[in-house]
Amino acid sequence: KAGVTQTPRYLIKTRGQQVTLSCSPISGHRSVSWYQQTPGQGLQFLFEYFSETQRNKGNFPGRFSGRQFSNSRSEMNVSTLELGDSALYLCASSIQGAPDNEQFFGPGTRLTVL
Amino acid sequence: GENVEQHPSTLSVQEGDSAVIKCTYSDSASNYFPWYKQELGKGPQLIIDIRSNVGEKKDQRIAVTLNKTAKHFSLHITETQPEDSAVYFCAAAIQGAQKLVFGQGTRLTINP
Numbered sequence: 755k756a757g758v759t760q761t762p763r764y765l766i767k768t769r770g771q772q773v774t775l776s777c778s779p780i781s782g783h784r785s786v787s788w789y790q791q792t793p794g795q796g797l798q799f800l801f802e803y804f805s806e807t808q809r810n811k812g813n814f815p816g817r818f819s820g821r822q823f824s825n826s827r828s829e830m831n832v833s834t835l836e837l838g839d840s841a842l843y844l845c846a847s848s849i850q851g852a853p854d855n856e857q858f859f860g861p862g863t864r865l866t867v868l
Numbered sequence: 869g870e871n872v873e874q875h876p877s878t879l880s881v882q883e884g885d886s887a888v889i890k891c892t893y894s895d896s897a898s899n900y901f902p903w904y905k906q907e908l909g910k911g912p913q914l915i916i917d918i919r920s921n922v923g924e925k926k927d928q929r930i931a932v933t934l935n936k937t938a939k940h941f942s943l944h945i946t947e948t949q950p951e952d953s954a955v956y957f958c959a960a961a962i963q964g965a966q967k968l969v970f971g972q973g974t975r976l977t978i979n980p
Contacts, residue, residue, distance in 0.1 A: 758911070787968075797912070797957065797970040810966040844911050853961035853968040854900035854919075859911035 758847050758860035766866045772833040775863045779826050779847030786828040787852045788820060791842040802852050803828050840867045872960050874971025882979050887948055889974045891958035892940040900961035901941050903932060907954045953978045
């Protein structure tokens with residue numbers, strides 16, 4: 755069974771630009787959660803989508819948004835990039851949904867903002 | 869509260885010895901506690917989890933214990949091997965906010 759895949763794996767952008775990251779969950783998983791990982795703040799929850807609906811949202815500004823498609827694939831968008839948005843962005847899929855069920859992480863997208 | 873504190877931040881043990889990582893959580897309603905292992909360049913990998921109605925769970929060399937009264941849980945790795953070297957994260961499901969909150973991580977190094 756294929757795992758969670760994320761594209762692209764690496765991305766370099768400049769301040770003010772916007773970026774879209776993609777996540778394909780494990781087949782049959784309807785929940786996709788997004789996390790930001792930085793050395794200073796660790797792993798922080800961004801939001802969760804389940805059956806195309808945003809179920810939960812973390813404490814991030816409105817520049818961070820996402821969506822989920824009918825095939826459960828999810829995209830995350832960050833607008834007006836800031837230097838502090840440089841991070842590893844991880845998505846995780848789950849059959850029954852976060853936070854109290856097994857989540858399986860993808861390899862992440864490393865975003866660098868210059 | 870939504871805090872999960874993890875200790876130690878770094879841990880170095882001799883191959884074959886045991887390693888213990890401890891976490892405390894603040895939300896008394898938390899009911900799910902997973903542990904993840906993250907190797908360089910990879911995403912976190914779930915290695916074991918425990919629910920609040922269980923006090924201990926074991927899977928081969930890995931075990932997790934939960935003390936709900938004290939609000940802390942621990943990861944125990946026995947007979948450590950070089951491939952156990954990685955960063956380990958604990959997490960707790962925060963029911964009110966409906967999210968998983970992670971500890972800051974423990975960098976475990978197994979010395980041959």
